[in-house]
Amino acid sequence: MAVLEVYEYPHPVLKKKAVKVEKVDDALRKLMDDMLETMYSAVGVGLAAPQIGQSVRVLVIDYEQEEDENGNRIKGNPRYFVNPEIIWHSDEKVCGEEGCLSVPDQRAEVERHAQVRVHYLDYEGKEQEILADDFLAIVIQHELDHLDGILYIDRISRLKRNMLLKKLKKHREES
Ligand code: NI
Numbered sequence: 001m002a003v004l005e006v007y008e009y010p011h012p013v014l015k016k017k018a019v020k021v022e023k024v025d026d027a028l029r030k031l032m033d034d035m036l037e038t039m040y041s042a043v044g045v046g047l048a049a050p051q052i053g054q055s056v057r058v059l060v061i062d063y064e065q066e067e068d069e070n071g072n073r074i075k076g077n078p079r080y081f082v083n084p085e086i087i088w089h090s091d092e093k094v095c096g097e098e099g100c101l102s103v104p105d106q107r108a109e110v111e112r113h114a115q116v117r118v119h120y121l122d123y124e125g126k127e128q129e130i131l132a133d134d135f136l137a138i139v140i141q142h143e144l145d146h147l148d149g150i151l152y153i154d155r156i157s158r159l160k161r162n163m164l165l166k167k168l169k170k171h172r173e174e175s
Helices: 026-042 134-147 158-174
Strands: 046-048 058-061 079-089 092-100 103-113 117-122 129-131
Touching: 046 134, 046 158, 058 134, 079 134, 092 129, 092 134, 103 134, 103 158, 117 134, 129 134
Parallel strands: none
Antiparallel strands: 046 058, 058 079, 079 117, 092 103, 117 129
16 A cells, blocks of 8 residues: 555646546555555545545545554544445535645535435445435535535635635645
């Protein structure tokens, strides 16, 4: 496995609509393994392929990570989603604070559907369906947005976005 570079706002690959995967094969599994490794290393809970510069419809999620004796993040309960599609969502919405590895060190409140039903292919290429709620529903919607070229900062008010981007600029100048 390899730790890859995480592309950050405003890289154009993050604005692109990603294409469907034709086949789940060893090359794709290697990509998913590398994405997971990259995500653990960057201390994130979800990562979409466009964030590592690959414009394909693939996500990895793991919010049950553990720590090894050196304090490094290790596999908890990794989930792999190939060609994920929301086939149903609740009318009920929830608001939660989100962050993104492509918008480092920033957070904002975003509104999402409380529940989503998602159809996808798993690590083996088998068709699956999941009814996600709570945190998983939020993470899936955030990551799925990445596949359509949408960042969470596109889902907040212009005023809040401008403030956040100013803070991001300041953060980058300082580091
Ligand atoms: Ni993100």
